[in-house]
Amino acid sequence: MSYPGLAESGHERYVMELLQAIRAFSDAMDRMHGGMKGDMDMNATDLAAMRMMIMREQRGETVSPHDVARHLRITTASTTKLLDRLEAAGHVERQPHPRDRRARVVVLTDTSRQEFYRHFGARLRGMRELADRYSDEELQLVTRFLDDISAVLDPQR
Template structure:
């Protein structure tokens, strides 16, 4: 158990300010995801699965049902129910893996992709406009910091 950390010098006060900003960002992300969940009439796990598929798709990475289970930290039985529900609602498809005959991949439908960006597009535009205020060097530092922070918070993913 750790005691509450109290900054002792100017640098530690700056670190505290960053940590408070991260908390505020986390709260804003929670509210955004809650709004998306309501807008798309889905539960939080469904939206999280769609977000994973969008992110991995943008990176050109295939997603298996196991990847979804690991990312969401849910059982394979729960993953099957989630995928059945999202497939029945027209949000995703399960297909044969392109290079592993035994494997399956999960992909978004075009309708799901459009719905996701319709609901997320305005928020994405606002974030992009804010980021455009920073110069290239600042953006490199911000991206490195956020990547390092993500790894520190969740070294598995």
């Protein structure tokens, strides 16, 4: 694809190819999430909350309602509605915090976790297999680049 005033050689060409690849990646993620939203009968915010909980769970971290609100940048009232909706649908449970009995944590139900991985598991395996083809140094470079791009797109993260 050509853009007026932009040289199609050297560094500029590689930058444009990279930006086009980012856009294609973003479109692919949107299509994947769109399919998951429909299959799991969720809206985009519900799915974003579920993804955050899955990632935190994989790191062994607890998730509080406040964590959900901060991650999604929504009010506590909206967070309560979201968690009520996910709980009613059988996706999450609110449980006592393991170390602070005054607080609550939000956890995925086994059924929801299995459903999430049923929809996303094959793609995760494919991404993992693809990443295994790269050297440690290449993976570190890609990770640094993606972190930097994320900071540009979402400076408040």
